[in-house]
Amino acid sequence: MSEGDALDAAVGGTPTRRLLAEAAGRLRAGGVGSPEHDAAELLAHVLGTTRGQLVLVDRVEESTVGRFEVLVARRAAREPLQHLTGVAHFRHVELAVGPGVFVPRPETELLAGWALDAARAVLASGRGPVVVDLCTGSGAIARSIADELPQAEVHAVELSPDAHQWAARNLAGTEVDLRQGDFALAFDDLLGTVDVVVCNPPYIPLEAWESVAVEARDHDPHLALFSGDDGLDAIRVLARRAARLLRAGGVLGVEHADEQGPDGAGGGAPAVFAAIGDWLEVRDHTDLAGRPRFTTARLAR
Incomplete structure (x- = not known):
């Protein structure tokens, strides 16, 4: 177990910044044109908050991480972001x-x-x-x-x-x-x-x-x-x-x-x-x- 994993196990949850960085990397590899933006939108969606409020979230509980990763995988497969969140802003x-x-x-x-x-x-x-x-x-x-x-x-x-x-x-x-x-x-x-x-x-x-x-x-x-x-x-x-x-x-x-x-x-x-x-x-x-x-x-x- 790495030092970071040990800390996560002790404190609980995954650091938000690391979670977003890893998700953005998977989206980029899948050919998504706006990986950082989409990763943040998906995380905000599962947390029931806004992208701007993510700076107030230090760590994400593991149950939420699982839901987030499912959506990231679907977005990496090029399912539209708006289909995953159910919302389009116009x-x-x-x-x-x-x-x-x-x-x-x-x-x-x-x-x-x-x-x-x-x-x-x-x-x-x-x-x-x-x-x-x-x-x-x-x-x-x-x-x-x-x-x-x-x-x-x-x-x-x-x-x-x-x-x-x-x-x-x-x-x-x-x-x-x-x-x-x-x-x-x-x-x-x-x-x-x-x-x-x-x-x-x-x-x-x-x-x-x-x-x-x-x-x-x-x-x-x-x-x-x-x-x-x-x-x-x-x-x-x-x-x-x-x-x-x-x-x-x-x-x-x-x-x-x-x-x-x-x-x-x-x-x-x-x-x-x-x-x-x-x-x-x-x-x-x-x-x-x-x-x-x-x-x-x-x-x-």
């Missing part, structure tokens, strides 16, 4: 997530922020904004808008029955009108009345299968990931449907892949809207890393 809200629903990414928070700004501009003009979130998934964008701008009338739709159940859970207690169905056909009752359409659709090309991160490829629903040979099929449908939903002068924002910005093949997502006479002010926006991330456009008056 802007100012906490979402329940798990198998069957796309885990919202931090990059999408920028699209949600744009939608909020667009809705606030409508509110400033003296009208209550009507916002539609197509392909809502976990309900992340719809929930954020309802949370940060309660004056907005928010509608959301999701095709997958499994994802719809997660969205219903996350939107419970809000006034969001959540429906299950195909975004290409949804909200006939709102045609010509919507101020803001926002959408995080599937946009990965089928040929990019091998390049997709293991966490997404093996655990996110493929319905939320892949969209035709160039990844733009859903965006093409969106361009037509949003033109029917929006009132004259209404705006749309849609997320896309890095390679689908204006410098992408065929002009990427912006070219889809530029090619249709319904759309003006077609602009592309970058994420915090400077990568093309989402396109916005205004419906012609």
